Amino acid sequence: MRTGLTKQEKTTDIWFDEKDPLIHIRTHNTALKKRLLAYSRRYPAICQQTDADPETGCMEFDIEKGRFSFRLTAPYSEERRRAASEAAKATASNLTRNVV
DSSP, X not given: OOOSOOTTTOOEEEXXXXXXXXXXXXXXXXXXXXXXXXXXHHOTTTEEEEEEETTTTEEEEEEEGGGOOOOOOOOOOHHHHXXXXXXXXXXXXXXXXXXX
8 A cells, every 4th residue: 555654654653551451552564454453353352443544554453451462582692593594494405305
């Protein structure tokens, strides 16, 4: 969807306070919109779409606090990065041999 907005203007805002039991999410991110929309349809008592702006492609949702999370991951060590690279190369090599 072309909205006329720059990538910098296509933001995702997530806000909540200690009092309110809901997290408020406003996003232009297509993958996040699709996930939240599917979740809101499956669990309407927990997550609701509250607004949508078809002109800008923005959608807003409210979701219960315990249902949305952030995952923090530690950076890979050089050793782990190298091992992952070798494993990926081996997998790709095996797939190529099986196809031919």
